[in-house]
Amino acid sequence: MANFLFYFFALLALVSAGLVVVSKNPVNAALGLLLSLVGVAGLFVLLNAALLAFVLLLVYAGAVVALFLFIIMLLDTRLEPSKPSPRLTLIAATLGGALLVVGVLSLNQRAILLAGGASGTGPTLKHYAEQLFTTYLLPVQLVGFLLLIAMLGVIVLSKKSDQAEETL
Amino acid sequence: MIIDLPHYLLLSAVLFVLGFFGVLLRKNTLVIYMCLELMLIAATIALAAFSHFNDTLDGNVFVFFILTIAAAEVAVGLAIIVALFRQRGTVQVEALNHLRH
Numbered sequence: 383m384a385n386f387l388f389y390f391f392a393l394l395a396l397v398s399a400g401l402v403v404v405s406k407n408p409v410n411a412a413l414g415l416l417l418s419l420v421g422v423a424g425l426f427v428l429l430n431a432a433l434l435a436f437v438l439l440l441v442y443a444g445a446v447v448a449l450f451l452f453i454i455m456l457l458d459t460r461l462e463p464s465k466p467s468p469r470l471t472l473i474a475a476t477l478g479g480a481l482l483v484v485g486v487l488s489l490n491q492r493a494i495l496l497a498g499g500a501s502g503t504g505p506t507l508k509h510y511a512e513q514l515f516t517t518y519l520l521p522v523q524l525v526g527f528l529l530l531i532a533m534l535g536v537i538v539l540s541k542k543s544d545q546a547e548e549t550l
Numbered sequence: 551m552i553i554d555l556p557h558y559l560l561l562s563a564v565l566f567v568l569g570f571f572g573v574l575l576r577k578n579t580l581v582i583y584m585c586l587e588l589m590l591i592a593a594t595i596a597l598a599a600f601s602h603f604n605d606t607l608d609g610n611v612f613v614f615f616i617l618t619i620a621a622a623e624v625a626v627g628l629a630i631i632v633a634l635f636r637q638r639g640t641v642q643v644e645a646l647n648h649l650r651h
Contacts, residue, residue: 388553392561399565399588402581403572411581415588418565422591425558429602431610434617438594441617446587446624453628454580457635467575475574479567486563490556505607513611525618532622539629 388428395421412450419443430504558599565592579631579641583624590620 394417401414419442426435514522569592572585594613601609635641 385553388557392557395565396561396568399568402584402588403568403576408578408580411584415584418588419591422595425561425595426598428553429558429598431598431602431613434594434598434610434613437614437617441621442587442591445621449624449628450580450584453632456632457580457641471574475571478574479570482563482567482570483560486559490559504602505610509607510611510614513607514614518611518615521615525615529618529622532626536625536629539626539633 384428387424391421391424391428393421394418395425408454409451412447412454415450416443416447419447432504433507433510555599555603559596562592562596562599565589565595577642577644579634579643579646582643583627583631587620587624590616 398414398417398421402411402418405411405414419438423435423438423443426432426438566589569585569588572588573582576582576585594616597609597612597616599609601607601613631641634646638646640646
């Protein structure tokens with residue numbers, strides 16, 4: 383059963399990721415991203431990290447994809463026919479991708495990977511809280527500060543372009 | 551056949567490569583940005599899988615941080631894209647070549 387679920391969610395994630403890459407319409411790409419995220423959330427549940435799956439759906443599917451869709455509507459981009467990529471880009475893409483897959487394959491063949499300790503129930507919210515507020519306390523504070531900076535940055539960015547439009 | 555770490559790593563690598571292809575081959579800045587998000591997600595799969603199969607929590611905590619950073623990054627990036635669109639009236643990367651030598 384777990385095998386079937388793994389293959390199902392993996393296929394869902396990969397096929398919809400392919401949809402993101404090939405679809406002409408940005409709206410279709412955003413919806414493909416959404417489906418891919420659902421697949422990845424399923425994989426997180428299989429990895430005993432249900433909390434992460436929940437956060438992924440909440441933050442990514444709830445906020446990020448909705449933001450993408452809003453921006454697509456706002457920008458009203460037409461489907462412009464674009465020139466095919468230069469050959470150098472194609473070669474670089476193929477080489478880079480092949481290198482990464484070969485690297486992971488050789489890791490699988492040669493490296494000594496620990497065979498699943500995989501305890502039964504998986505971590506609960508309490509375990510996460512313990513880690514976040516002891517070992518990772520400083521990073522948590524830094525990330526909070528970074529979110530504040532990002533918020534200020536977004537406000538400044540959108541304000542500046544307004545003023546630029548007024549002066550034009 | 552039991553599903554273990556190599557399966558998850560391979561899946562993560564393939565997903566990463568798909569995102570990488572998208573970043574290199576697509577012309578619309580918004581779609582390029584979505585493909586960047588795909589690459590981040592692929593990395594989180596690998597982290598969660600390592601964490602699960604080594605019976606630690608550190609990888610999962612890192613996934614938490616990645617999700618937070620990604621949310622901030624998307625907000626700033628989309629604001630930049632909107633500002634760019636207002637300035638130039640397009641988001642196609644071929645049209646944005648003013649820094650070309």
